[in-house]
Every structure is written in C-alpha cells, then in structure tokens.
Amino acid sequence: MNDVYLSIGTNIGERYENLQHAIELLIGKERVEVVRISSIYETAAVGYTDQADFLNIVVYIRTSYSSSEMLKVCQAVENELGRVREFRWGPRIIDLDILLYNHENIETESLLVPHPRMYERAFVLVPLIEITPTPVGEQLQRAHETLKQLNCQEEGIMLWKESSDTRFMPSLK
Numbered sequence: 001m002n003d004v005y006l007s008i009g010t011n012i013g014e015r016y017e018n019l020q021h022a023i024e025l026l027i028g029k030e031r032v033e034v035v036r037i038s039s040i041y042e043t044a045a046v047g048y049t050d051q052a053d054f055l056n057i058v059v060y061i062r063t064s065y066s067s068s069e070m071l072k073v074c075q076a077v078e079n080e081l082g083r084v085r086e087f088r089w090g091p092r093i094i095d096l097d098i099l100l101y102n103h104e105n106i107e108t109e110s111l112l113v114p115h116p117r118m119y120e121r122a123f124v125l126v127p128l129i130e131i132t133p134t135p136v137g138e139q140l141q142r143a144h145e146t147l148k149q150l151n152c153q154e155e156g157i158m159l160w161k162e163s164s165d166t167r168f169m170p171s172l173k
Contacts, residue, residue, distance in 0.1 A: 002102050003100070004101050004102075006096055006098060006099065007056065007057075008094065009123070016161075026077060031065055033061060036059070038130045040161040041126055041127055045091075056127060071098060100140070
C-alpha cells in the first residue's frame with residue numbers, strides 16, 4: 001500500500017459541501033482508503049488574489065494505485081465536481097493536489113512530487129503537520145521545519161472548522 005497526502009481546496013460555491021463531496025468521491029473509489037482528514041482552514045488566495053477566500057484541507061490516504069493512477073483519480077474527482085481550468089491560480093470549485101507519495105521524489109511531465117510549492121504555503125503545511133504530528137521521512141521532516149519558520153497570521157491562514165467535528169465527514173465515524 002502507498003501512503004499519499006492530498007491537498008484539497010475550494011473557493012467557488014458551497015465550499016464546505018465541495019470538500020465533503022470530494023472526500024465522499026475519494027471514499028467511493030476502489031483501492032482508496034481515507035485514513036485521516038485535517039481540520040479545515042480558510043486562506044486568502046495566492047497568485048491571483050482578486051477572488052474569494054479558499055477552504056483547504058489535507059487528506060491522508062492509503063492506496064494500491066501508482067502515482068500516475070492516483071493523479072488520474074484526483075483529476076476524475078475534479079472533473080466530476082465540475083472543475084474548469086480558466087487560468088493559473090484562478091477560482092476553482094475544487095482542486096486536488098498530490099503533496100506526497102510515499103517518500104518518493106517523482107518528476108514526470110504531468111506530476112511533480114513532493115508538490116513543487118508545498119514548502120512555500122502555510123495553507124498546505126499547517127493541515128499536513130496537523131495530521132502528521134510525528135514526521136516520518138525527509139519530506140515530512142522538512143515540512144515540519146519549514147512551518148516553524150512561517151508566520152501563519154501573516155500568511156493569512158485561519159482555522160475554519162476542527163477535524164474533531166464528525167459532521168464534516170460522517171462516514172469516517
């Protein structure tokens with residue numbers, strides 16, 4: 001089985017429901033086990049800033065999918081939820097990114113792991129660290145060290161809903 005960490009974000013429509021639906025679709029996939037879901041964090045947009053704030057989570061899954069197959073699963077979830085790619089860093093109903101795949105470094109035309117901007121973004125690091133309090137492997141250790149250097153208030157990340165609220169994902173009770 002492969003350990004995979006996904007970042008999921010949304011800033012269009014019913015953001016909370018978008019996150020729930022993405023999780024439900026992942027749970028419904030064969031060969032995907034959703035193990036842990038972070039709290040939900042609200043953050044200002046990065047890159048193109050003239051848009052609504054995002055809700056972001058990190059999800060830890062175990063899967064027998066290869067990294068390229070997992071990318072296809074993520075893209076299928078995005079497509080099913082109506083993701084439209086108008087321009088880079090633009091508003092989106094849902095965005096699933098593979099942050100980490102085992103402890104591997106992957107570089108293909110369509111996939112870079114660890115995610116190339118992961119260590120620059122508190123909205124990724126805070127929920128990732130929340131669900132990995134004991135860092136295992138070089139990539140998670142680097143994430144923990146990097147987060148210590150970031151000022152989350154300056155980065156505009158705020159807790160929106162704690163993961164202990166099982167109403168977020170009742171099927172994980």
